[in-house]
Amino acid sequence: MNSGQIAFSNAVSFPSLRSIQVRRISSVSERSANKVRFSSYFVQREAYRGAAVLRLNTQAPTRRLVTMAIDTQTMTSVRNDLVEMIKRTKAMPILVRLAWHDSGDYDARLGTGGANGSIRFNKELQHGGNVGLPGALNLLKPIKEKYPNVGWADLIQYASVLSIEVAGGPKIPFRFGRVDAQSENEVPPEGRLPAGGPPFHKAEGENPNEPAPDKEDAAAHLRRVFYRMGFNDQEIVALSGGHTIGRAYKFRSGFGAGEEGTKYTRAVSGVTKGGSSWTPDWLQFNNMYFKVLMDPNADPELLKLVTDKALVEDPEFNKYVKIYATDEAKFFEDYANAHKKLSELGSKWDPPGGIPA
Numbered sequence: 001m002n003s004g005q006i007a008f009s010n011a012v013s014f015p016s017l018r019s020i021q022v023r024r025i026s027s028v029s030e031r032s033a034n035k036v037r038f039s040s041y042f043v044q045r046e047a048y049r050g051a052a053v054l055r056l057n058t059q060a061p062t063r064r065l066v067t068m069a070i071d072t073q074t075m076t077s078v079r080n081d082l083v084e085m086i087k088r089t090k091a092m093p094i095l096v097r098l099a100w101h102d103s104g105d106y107d108a109r110l111g112t113g114g115a116n117g118s119i120r121f122n123k124e125l126q127h128g129g130n131v132g133l134p135g136a137l138n139l140l141k142p143i144k145e146k147y148p149n150v151g152w153a154d155l156i157q158y159a160s161v162l163s164i165e166v167a168g169g170p171k172i173p174f175r176f177g178r179v180d181a182q183s184e185n186e187v188p189p190e191g192r193l194p195a196g197g198p199p200f201h202k203a204e205g206e207n208p209n210e211p212a213p214d215k216e217d218a219a220a221h222l223r224r225v226f227y228r229m230g231f232n233d234q235e236i237v238a239l240s241g242g243h244t245i246g247r248a249y250k251f252r253s254g255f256g257a258g259e260e261g262t263k264y265t266r267a268v269s270g271v272t273k274g275g276s277s278w279t280p281d282w283l284q285f286n287n288m289y290f291k292v293l294m295d296p297n298a299d300p301e302l303l304k305l306v307t308d309k310a311l312v313e314d315p316e317f318n319k320y321v322k323i324y325a326t327d328e329a330k331f332f333e334d335y336a337n338a339h340k341k342l343s344e345l346g347s348k349w350d351p352p353g354g355i356p357a
């Protein structure tokens with residue numbers, strides 16, 4: 001094996017590694033009984049918190065990282081720390097948005113983008129659609145430092161899944177093991193995420209930021225963006241229900257109110273003030289987003305983006321809006337499935353199949 005990845009089964013052939021789950025190991029050129037040689041550097045076995053861990057001497061600049069073991073105790077501890085931070089900061093909405101923007105740049109045809117943690121790189125954070133998200137990343141940094149053997153892609157997606165749960169939404173199945181993007185070279189071109197209003201851009205192909213031929217058609221835009229990721233109409237509607245939590249801000253996306261807020265957001269004492277919410281109870285995950293969408297007399301202080309309205313206006317989308325507005329259990333079930341899929345778009349797993357939380 002020269003520059004490929006060492007297989008999980010190879011890794012567990014070491015006696016002391018047999019009982020642990022080993023993630024991402026690459027660039028193996030040869031190995032012997034007690035050490036694995038990573039071309040010009042060595043990995044050695046070491047006991048760490050009850051589990052054997054591979055430690056890497058990262059002298060070779062062109063080589064990819066080796067990831068370590070993650071055991072049940074660590075997974076529980078990461079979960080507890082994330083839940084504590086989420087409850088303390090009430091940052092559920094922006095953590096969900098961070099994860100969705102990391103994975104939502106997946107292009108199934110080109111096989112690039114997806115839930116790989118590339119949003120941590122400045123090049124991607126500076127994309128127009130990601131304004132405000134550095135703040136969300138900062139909330140995760142201390143936890144990342146505490147658990148260096150948990151990858152960025154996993155941490156970002158786990159924080160989102162737990163945010164939905166903390167906000168009262170469904171429990172979304174989660175597994176660890178996403179392989180992290182290693183450099184800015186894996187940041188896809190800007191323009192793959194959806195716009196909230198016209199003129200809409202192409203959102204697919206090599207130049208996604210170019211104007212779309214149907215630049216006024218919001219439903220066509222949603223389909224271009226989400227079909228590119230491999231979603232269908234029902235999943236588009238379910239995922240749009242993510243807007244049942246959170247706000248839009250004039251000073252970020254250009255949509256919604258500024259710091260003055262609305263009657264629903266004015267009293268916010270957190271870091272980010274004001275903005276407009278889609279629902280009155282915007283820190284609660286429920287089916288209120290769909291109820292408001294269906295209500296032509298909804299309070300105009302509640303936000304409806306052009307792309308939100310398209311879900312009511314387009315007959316195929318409308319079918320699902322009606323179902324979710326009246327059947328919250330069905331919304332939760334469909335949302336959980338779609339969110340799980342979103343959280344794993346384009347992910348490469350090490351070990352293969354991941355490690356269920």
Ligand code: HEM
Nearest residue numbers: 093094096100194195196239242246247248249252253307
């Ligand atoms: C359907 C296409 C979508 C469009 C056009 C869209 C657009 C937007 C816009 C313009 C904002 C306001 C950002 C700001 O001003 O800071 C926003 C916020 C948000 N979006 Fe979306 N979004 C879409 C899909 C999704 C999906 C699929 C999810 C998650 C499953 C999601 C979750 C959120 C959340 C939670 C917020 C609130 C963030 C906060 O409060 O800081 N969105 N979205």
